[in-house]
Amino acid sequence: MMPLWKLEPTAPLGSPFEPGSRHDVVIVGxxxxxxxxxxxxxxxxxxxxxxxxxGVAELTTGANTGKLSLLQGQTLAKIRRNHTTPLVRAYVDANRAGMQWLTAFAEAAGVPHTVRTDHTYAQSPSGLDAxxxxxxxxxxxxLATRILAPADLPTTPFPIVGAVALEDQVTIDPMLVAQALTRELLDAxxxxxxxxxATGAHAVPEPRVETADGPLLAQHVVLATGTPIIDRGLYFAKVRGLRSYCVSFRVPGNVPEGTFISVDGPTRSVRPVSTEDGPGATAQLVVGGNGHPVGRSDGETAAIEDLVTWTRQYFPDAEETHRWSAQDYESHNLIPFVGAMPRGFGRIRFATGYAKWxxxxxxxxxxxxxxxIIGTDRHDRPSWMTAISTRLTVPADIARxxxxxxxxxxxxxxxxxxAASRAVPVPRPxxxxxTVANRAGRPVAVSxxxxxxxAVDAVCTHMGGVLDWNDAECTWDCPLHASRFAPDGTRIEGPALRDLRRLPRSGRD
Structure with a gap:
């Protein structure tokens, strides 16, 4: 389960940690x-x-598909269904500003990328309304989108019965971006x-980040951890964690020039790879999809194998090179949460809820x-910042x-x-x-x-959910709020902060 982009990780490893050191800003993530x-x-x-x-780009960033698009599948339509046009426009303007910053950075840093046309498409007539x-x-x-007439639909091996297209979108290698950002940070x-x-963050008596190796002190703290690692504001309950899958292929012959994501299920995301936007000598195509809430799946490996089967149906000579998955968080109205953490006295900030974009x-x-953080006057900030920060919660958001x-x-x-239905001892997996079983009234996870x-405690250290085995990545995943743990109980990601308790094995259990 190694992403295509991590073939040659060259990002600096960083400097020795000095507990108690002070900085203007400490960023977690x-x-x-x-x-x-x-x-x-x-x-x-x-x-x-x-x-x-x-390390740098350890989780979601390093597992990104590398599609930089303002079209974003069905996102805009879903937001518009229950919200006003100005809010949708503010969301687009925010993403446009982010896209412009990233592409300008890439050009200045010498990170290659490719301009492509992005498509949101229907695989069958039932998807045309979407x-x-x-x-x-x-x-x-x-956005200058256009509905493609049947005669204008791109020629692809896979079925497309209708599509909306947006030109001048980008494909890029996310690891190269992260490495270039790291170099500039260190050079500065x-x-x-x-x-x-990190094991916590506090605003008083002075802002600081607690770590397993000692504290770091700062004037400001930013939690850039996917979902906040502290529970203030209960944002773990305002987003849901999603996992989705990708497989890269070496494909002889031509692959589609544009990027594609379907509106009807099962979701298919298609992205060509070239030497200008990734390791094109290793793979020429990335196919993704089959996402689901973390810890709530009938089989992660089966989801990946389904992508492989679909690809080989339409690209018969495709040779798999890498497979991986990524985790992201989606707010209930698809607008990210960004800004000051409640009860953080304006010193602790966070961002979450990108919904895979x-x-x-x-x-x-x-x-x-x-x-x-730098105190830019509100009147001097772009209007999209104000519009998104003052959004209203509508009944549909509450219902979701x-x-x-x-x-x-x-x-x-x-x-x-x-867990209660199966007691230890259990056969060695x-x-x-x-497998999860019961030992003296407590769920135990054996792998x-x-x-x-x-054997480890099968109860998530965040809110007490019983963990589910992820057979693709060999991890224990929480179906409540998306925390994940290694087989030995080490915490990987999510709102949980503590590892799982390791348990002794006895007999067959």
Whole structure:
């Protein structure tokens, strides 16, 4: 499960960690949000430190498809369904600002990229209404989209019965972007600490980030961690964690020149790869889709195999090179949350809820975070910042939130009931598999990976959800709020901060 973009990771590893050091800003997360914010602040002369439990672009950024588009599938139509045109326009303007910043940075830093036409398309007639709705919402928001007549549809091996197109969108290698951002940050005197896990953030008596290796002090803290690692504001309940899958292929002959994402299921995202926007000598095509809420899947490996089967149906000679998945967070109304954390006294900020469109939403969030930290007067900020920050919650948003809360409650009850139905000892799981059973009234998770069988507490350390085995990545995933853990219980991502308790094995359990 290694993303295509991580063939040759060359980002600097960072500098030695010094507990108690002081900075103007400490940013938690060395993904696209954290790095773009860090670079913008460093350009303003601020002393910035970035920390990450892993490395640069360890998780979502490094697993991005590398599609930088303002069309974004059905996103605009879904927002417009329950919100006003000005809010949709503000969302588009924010993403346009993020896209312009990122492409300008790439050009200045020598990161190659390709300009392509992006398509939101229907695989069958049942999807045509959704295509038209996306076109109308995009046009209202100021995008020069066009509905393609049947004669103008692009020639592709896979079926397209209708599409809306937007020209001058971009494909780019997300790892090259992250590495270039890291280099600029370090060249500007910024600090990078990899392998340092944040365990909390506080605004009083002075702003600081707690880590497993000691605190870092700052005037401002930015949580660029996918979903906030502190529960103020309950944002873990205002977004839902989603996993989606990608497979790259070596394809002899031609591949489509544009990028594509379907409106009707199962979702198919298609992106060509060239030497100008990725390791084109290794693969020429990336196919993605089959997303689902974290921890709520009938089989992650099956979702990937379905993508492989679909690709080989339409590209018969396609040879798989890499497969991977990514996790992102979606707010209930598809507008990201960006800004000051409640009860953070204006010293702790965060960003979350990009709904898989982080290449433009992340730099847009960074622009807003930077404006707030440096104290740009509200009247001097772009209008989209004000429009998004003052958005109103409508009944449909509340209904979607209530529905998701119901699903979370259902997953909580189902997980505990399922665990109670099977007592230890259990047979040793086969290689690459895991099972949850009950030991003295407590769910226990047993897995075998790399020939090693381990037992850990099966209860998420965040809100008590019973974990589910991810058979594609060999991880324990929480179906409540998307925390994930390695087989040995080490926390990987999500709102959980503590590792799972490791348990002794006895007999067959």
């Amino acid at each position: 060395a993904g696209l949000t954290g790095l773009t914010t860090a670079v913008m602040l460093a350009r303003k002369g601020m002393d910035v430190a970035v920390i990450d439990a892993g 295509v038209r709705a996306q076109h109308f919402a995009a046009r209202e928001a100021g 005197g910024g600090t990078l600490h990899t392998g340092i896990r 982080g290449l433009s939403n992340a730099p847009a969030a960074a622009l807003r975070l930077t404006a707030e 939130g209530a529905a998701e809360s119901g699903r979370v409650a259902g997953a909580l009850a189902t997980g505990w009931a399922s 086969a290689e690459g598999t895991g 075998t990976v790399g020939g090693v069988t381990r």
